[in-house]
Amino acid sequence: MDKKQKLVMVIRSQFMQPRGVAGWLVGWVMALRSSNRERNLWAVELLGVEPTDRVLEIGFGPGIAIQELSRRATQGLVCGIDHSEVMVWQASKRNRDAVYAGRVDLRCSSVEHLPAFEEPFDKVLAVNNMGMWREPVERLKELHRLMRPGGRIAIVSQPRCPGATAETTAAAGHEIASRLTEAGFTRIRSGTLALKPPVVCVIGEVS
Numbered sequence: 001m002d003k004k005q006k007l008v009m010v011i012r013s014q015f016m017q018p019r020g021v022a023g024w025l026v027g028w029v030m031a032l033r034s035s036n037r038e039r040n041l042w043a044v045e046l047l048g049v050e051p052t053d054r055v056l057e058i059g060f061g062p063g064i065a066i067q068e069l070s071r072r073a074t075q076g077l078v079c080g081i082d083h084s085e086v087m088v089w090q091a092s093k094r095n096r097d098a099v100y101a102g103r104v105d106l107r108c109s110s111v112e113h114l115p116a117f118e119e120p121f122d123k124v125l126a127v128n129n130m131g132m133w134r135e136p137v138e139r140l141k142e143l144h145r146l147m148r149p150g151g152r153i154a155i156v157s158q159p160r161c162p163g164a165t166a167e168t169t170a171a172a173g174h175e176i177a178s179r180l181t182e183a184g185f186t187r188i189r190s191g192t193l194a195l196k197p198p199v200v201c202v203i204g205e206v207s
C-alpha cells in the first residue's frame, strides 16, 4: 500500500468513526460543507416529520439533521445515536437548547448495540452510514421492531468511492431497497438529489 492509499484509508476511517483532533476536523467539514447540509435537509424533508413525532437518527455526525428534525418535531422527541464521542459532543453543542429542553436525546452508542429509548418511533433516519453497519439487514429488523405501525424510515446514501457516478448511486438505491424489503418494510420508494454523484433516499414503511 503506498502513502496515498494509506492517507485515503485514514481519512475514510475518520468518517466511519471520528476520533481525536482529526475527528473534530472531520466533524467541522461535515457541518460546514454545503452539499452535506443540503443532503441532510433534503432527507428530513422526504421523511415528512410531523410536530408530535418521535424520531430516531442513526449516525447523526455533527447533528445537522438533528437540528432540522427538532425544528419540525416541536411537540415530539428527537433521539439519536452515534458511536463517536466527538460527534456526540459536537451534535450536543449544536443542539444545546433542544437538549436542555429535553426535546433532543443524543447518546454515544452503536447501531449494533442500540440503547433503550422510549419507543416506539414514528420516523427513523440514517444519512450516509448504513454502509458502515455490521449485518445491516439484522440492524434494520431491529429498527423495524422499534417502530410504530405506519412509521417511516429513510436511508440515504451518496456513494463516495472514487469514480462514483449516477449508476453507482442507482445500484446503492437498489441495494438499500432490497435490504429494507428483507427487513420487513413495505411501500418502498426512492428519490434522488442531483449532487455529484447523485444522492439516493430510500423510504420504507411499517405496515
Ligand SMILES: C[S@@+](CC[C@H](N)C(=O)[O-])C[C@H]1O[C@@H](n2cnc3c(N)ncnc32)[C@H](O)[C@@H]1O
Binding pocket: 015, 016, 017, 018, 030, 036, 040, 058, 059, 060, 061, 062, 063, 064, 081, 082, 083, 084, 087, 109, 110, 111, 112, 126, 127, 128, 129, 132, 133, 134
Ligand atoms: C459519514 S458520517 C455522516 C454523518 C451525518 N449523518 C451526516 O450526514 O452529516 C457517518 C457517521 O455515522 C457514524 N457511524 C458509523 N457507523 C456507525 C454505527 N455502526 N453505529 C453508530 N454510528 C455509526 C459515524 O461515527 C459518523 O458520525
